[in-house]
Every structure is written in structure tokens, then in C-alpha cells.
Amino acid sequence: MPVRTARFIIEKGLFVVVLAAAIVVVQGCGPSGPPPTPPSASAPSMAEVIEEASTWKKTTEEDAREFAQHFAAAVSQGDITTANGMIDWDTIIERVVSGIPADVGFREGFIEGSKKAALSPTGTIGQLSNQLGAEGTYRLLRIREKDNQRTALFRLTMPEGGFNYMECSLVTKPGGQTRIVDIYIFLSGETLTATLRRVYLPAAMGHLQEGLENLSQKERDFVEGFHLFEKIAPAVRRQDFDQVIEICNQMPKSMQEEKSLLILMLRASADANETLYLETLDKLEELYPGDPCLDLLLIDRHILNEQYDEAMASVDRLDKSVGGDPHLNYVKGELYFLQGNNQAAKEMFLKAIEEDGAQPDPYWGMITVSIQMKDFEETTRSLIRLDKNFDMEWDDMTTIKEYDEYVKSPEYQMWLEYLKQ
Numbered sequence: 001m002p003v004r005t006a007r008f009i010i011e012k013g014l015f016v017v018v019l020a021a022a023i024v025v026v027q028g029c030g031p032s033g034p035p036p037t038p039p040s041a042s043a044p045s046m047a048e049v050i051e052e053a054s055t056w057k058k059t060t061e062e063d064a065r066e067f068a069q070h071f072a073a074a075v076s077q078g079d080i081t082t083a084n085g086m087i088d089w090d091t092i093i094e095r096v097v098s099g100i101p102a103d104v105g106f107r108e109g110f111i112e113g114s115k116k117a118a119l120s121p122t123g124t125i126g127q128l129s130n131q132l133g134a135e136g137t138y139r140l141l142r143i144r145e146k147d148n149q150r151t152a153l154f155r156l157t158m159p160e161g162g163f164n165y166m167e168c169s170l171v172t173k174p175g176g177q178t179r180i181v182d183i184y185i186f187l188s189g190e191t192l193t194a195t196l197r198r199v200y201l202p203a204a205m206g207h208l209q210e211g212l213e214n215l216s217q218k219e220r221d222f223v224e225g226f227h228l229f230e231k232i233a234p235a236v237r238r239q240d241f242d243q244v245i246e247i248c249n250q251m252p253k254s255m256q257e258e259k260s261l262l263i264l265m266l267r268a269s270a271d272a273n274e275t276l277y278l279e280t281l282d283k284l285e286e287l288y289p290g291d292p293c294l295d296l297l298l299i300d301r302h303i304l305n306e307q308y309d310e311a312m313a314s315v316d317r318l319d320k321s322v323g324g325d326p327h328l329n330y331v332k333g334e335l336y337f338l339q340g341n342n343q344a345a346k347e348m349f350l351k352a353i354e355e356d357g358a359q360p361d362p363y364w365g366m367i368t369v370s371i372q373m374k375d376f377e378e379t380t381r382s383l384i385r386l387d388k389n390f391d392m393e394w395d396d397m398t399t400i401k402e403y404d405e406y407v408k409s410p411e412y413q414m415w416l417e418y419l420k421q
Contacts, residue, residue, distance in 0.1 A: 056171040059150040059178050064143045064170050067178040068152035071168070075138040078129045080121065087125070088171075088179040089118050095182075096196045097204075106207035110200065124183075124192065128156070135159035137359065142323055152180075155325060157359065164296065165322055186322075189259055189293030198260070202226030221252040229255070232264055244268035245276070257287055266297070278304065292321055299331070308339050326355035330362045337369055345369045346378075353385075360390050371402065376411035384418055394419070 059067070067086070074083040093114045097107055117123055121130070132138060141153045150170045157163045165186040172178050183192040202223040222229070228247050235243040245268050248261055255261055262284050269276040281301040285294055295318040302311035312335055319328045333348030346369050352362035363386040370378035386392060397403040397412070406412055 055174050057173075058148065059170045059172045061143055061150065063172065063178055064150045064152060065140075067170065068140045068143065068154070068168070071152070071180070072138050072140045072154060075125065075129060076132070078132075080123075080125045080129050081119075083125045083129075084119050084123070086178075086180060087118075087183075088173075088181050089115050091179075091181050092193055092196070093118075095193050096200050100201065100204050102204040102207045106204060110203065114196070131158065132156065133159050139358070141165075141325055144323060153322060155322075155327060157327065157361075161361070163327060186292050187296050188263065189288065189291045195260070198222060199226075202229070218254050218258070221254045222258070225251045225255050229261075241268035241272045245273070257283075259284070259288060259291070259293070262287075263293075263297075274304070295321070303335070303338070308335055311335055326352050327359060327361075329355065330359070330365060333362065333365050333369075337365070337372075342369050342373050346373070357385075357389060360386060363389070368402075371406055374405065376406050376409040379406055380411040380415045380418075383415055387418075 071083060071086050074080075074086070093111050096114070097110060102110075118125075120126060128138075136157060136159045138154055138156045141155050144151055144153060146167075146169075152168045152170060154166045154168070155163060156166065167184040167186070168180045169182045169184075170178055171181050184190070185192065188195065203226070205223045205226075228251055231247055232244055235241075235247065244264060248256060248265055248268070251261065262280055265280045266277060269280060278301055281297055284291075284297060288294060295314040298314045299311050299318075302308070302314060312332065315328050315331050315335070319325060329348045329352035333345045333352065336342075336345035336348060346366065349362045349365035349369065352359070353366070363382050366382040367379055367386070370376070370382060387394075398407050
């Protein structure tokens with residue numbers, strides 16, 4: 001029973017969904033055709049965005065819950081048109097470009113192209129839906145409040161394992177429509193707006209009406225090194241991880257210390273270079289102590305180092321950060337199983353099932369640990385519960401080595417009798 005936490009997410013590329021979508025936006029939305037329009041035709045400024053925001057109302061908890069459930073259903077069903085319609089891409093993209101003095105033609109071309117890219121199958125929601133497939137899940141965990149704004153916290157799990165959290169900021173606009181105005185992705189440790197803005201900066205460099213004086217040193221370094229950065233996503237898609245590492249090593253030191261680059265290094269080294277993988281995790285912990293993404297990532301490092309107490313502490317901190325998640329009881333069960341504490345693992349799997357029986361992983365955990373404990377009555381009970389709750393197709397267990405002892409038991413005959421019903 002493999003532990004499938006942050007490293008699985010990295011190996012499958014889930015963490016680059018937003019970043020890859022952002023690069024698609026930039027590569028596909030530069031201005032074309034006539035020269036830039038004069039400054040008098042300027043698109044909305046940050047002041048105008050703020051002014052519009054002043055008309056928003058705080059979403060009620062009831063409205064937020066109803067909205068979030070509809071959004072989760074749309075994402076789960078692959079209905080990217082409905083899901084994208086629930087996101088205020090206008091506000092998100094206007095926040096991205098505000099305060100960067102690019103000429104109006106480029107700015108408006110970027111805004112138009114960004115919206116088109118965001119709504120496409122290769123946009124953020126399109127890629128997320130594709131990653132989840134038919135067997136992944138996107139579940140509303142809870143509605144909570146941050147900075148006097150209602151948020152909806154979702155947990156996503158991948159078909160073969162791995163999980164992440166996304167927290168959507170909600171507002172109610174004049175007319176009563178609730179919309180998402182930003183998304184915080186736990187594994188990346190930043191908002192969607194921050195990711196898109198970082199990619200917009202270098203794209204706008206050749207179209208600035210003013211110099212780079214108003215940008216921070218990190219932003220200027222990112223602008224200057226973006227010609228390298230935009231080569232990374234194609235290399236990741238080709239799974240040319242040696243090239244990803246080579247490109248990252250050519251970047252300015254400040255860029256090499258950027259969280260997004262360090263997570264890309266994790267993607268590149270997850271399979272190919274375990275030493276570099278662990279060193280990169282160490283650097284993330286050193287540079288970004290207390291960052292919400294760290295505990296998701298550090299669970300894996302601690303497991304690789306067989307530091308199970310530290311891994312459990314990371315799970316506990318993560319559980320506190322999200323306000324409680326039954327899925328993390330399943331993760332604790334896996335940690336206990338790795339330590340050979342089958343009874344504690346069994347208790348955690350059972351707790352995960354009792355609190356949220358809609359996930360198949362804890363049932364599989366119960367099946368695995370009950371076979372280890374030779375508690376074949378529990379094995380049959382868990383198999384039946386799994387079959388009743390999910391659309392399962394069963395292989396012949398007599399051909400699977402792990403079930404050798406179970407198939408010789410009377411309880412296995414009870415399982416066969418159940419299947420005949």
C-alpha cells in the first residue's frame with residue numbers, strides 16, 4: 001500500500017497546472033496587427049478595480065455553500081464552461097496587469113488573450129478537470145472566513161492518489177451573483193493572481209511606457225530570466241527533467257530561490273535524482289518556513305527519511321491549517337502502516353470511513369491492513385462496503401499473491417457468496 005502524498009502530485013504534474021496555464025496565456029496573447037492604441041484608451045486601472053470592488057458584498061454562508069457545491073459539481077463532471085462562468089476572470093486578470101505601466105495596446109491584448117486562454121481546455125480549470133479524470137474527486141470541505149471575506153475550501157484527490165487543497169475567495173456582486181475572485185492553491189503556496197502576475201511581468205517588458213524602476217529586484221530578475229523560464233513547461237511536458245534542472249541552474253540566484261522554481265525543481269528531480277529532490281525540499285523549508293505548502297511537501301521528505309513522527313506532525317499541522325479533513329486520517333493510517341503499527345492504522349482507516357465514506361482509499365487501507373492482521377472477517381466486511389459504495393470491477397483474487405491466505409479462509413467463501421447476489 002504505497003503512501004501517495006505530495007510526491008505523487010509532483011510526479012503527476014498536478015502542481016504545474018496553474019503555472020503551465022499561465023505560460024499558455026502569455027505565449028498566446030501578445031498584441032498583433034495595428035500599433036498600440038494611445039494611452040487615452042487605457043483599460044481599467046487598479047483604482048477602478050478597487051472602486052468596482054467597493055460595490056461587492058460579503059457573501060452569506062448559505063449562499064457561499066450553495067455556490068461552492070455547484071462549482072465542485074461542475075469541476076467534478078468536467079463541465080469547464082459552467083465552472084469558468086463562476087469565476088470572475090475579468091477581476092482576476094485586471095488585478096494581474098494593474099500597476100505595470102505597459103502600453104495600452106499590449107495590455108488590452110493581454111487581457112483579451114488571457115480571458116480566451118482561461119476559458120479554453122488548456123486553461124486552469126480545463127487542465128484541472130483533465131487531471132482529475134473520471135476517478136479523481138473535487139470536494140467542498142468547508143466554508144470559512146478570511147480577511148472579512150467568505151472563502152470555499154476544496155480538497156482534490158487524484159485517480160491514483162495524491163491530494164491538494166484550493167481555497168476560493170468569494171464575493172457577491174450587484175444583482176446577487178456570487179463569483180470567485182481569486183484562488184489560493186496550497187501546494188504552490190500562492191494565489192492564482194500572483195502566479196499570473198509573475199508570468200505577465202516579463203511578457204510586458206518590451207511594452208513598458210516606463211522603466212523597471214518601480215519593480216522589486218526579484219521582479220526585475222524574473223523579467224530578465226523569463227526567456228529561460230518559459231522553456232521549462234515544454235521540457236516538463238517532454239519529461240526532459242535533466243533539461244529542466246539545467247535551465248533552473250542558469251537562472252539568477254533570486255529566481256532559483258523563488259518558490260515556483262523550487263517546486264519545478266521538485267517535479268524535475270522526483271524520479272531522476274532523489275538527492276536533489278531532498279535538497280530542494282530542505283531549501284524550501286529554509287526559505288519559506290511556515291508556508292502552507294510546506295507541510296504537504298514535507299510529509300514526503302519525512303517518509304523518505306523514515307522520520308515518521310515528523311511526517312505525522314506535518315499531517316497534524318496541515319489538518320489544523322485546513323480546519324480538519326477526514327482524508328488526513330487516511331494519510332495517518334498509511335503512516336502507521338509503514339511503521340508496522342497495524343492496529344493504529346486500522347483505527348485511522350476506520351475513522352476516515354466514518355467521517356467521509358465517499359473516498360475509496362480508506363476502504364482499501366482497511367482491506368490491506370486486515371489481511372496483514374489475518375482479520376479476514378474485517379477483510380470481507382470492507383470488501384462488501386467498498387463494493388456497495390463504489391462502482392467496482394473485481395479481479396480473480398486467487399491470482400493475486402497478497403490474497404493467498406485470505407482466499408483459503410471461510411470468509412473468502414462469504415465474499416464469493418456475496419458476489420453471486
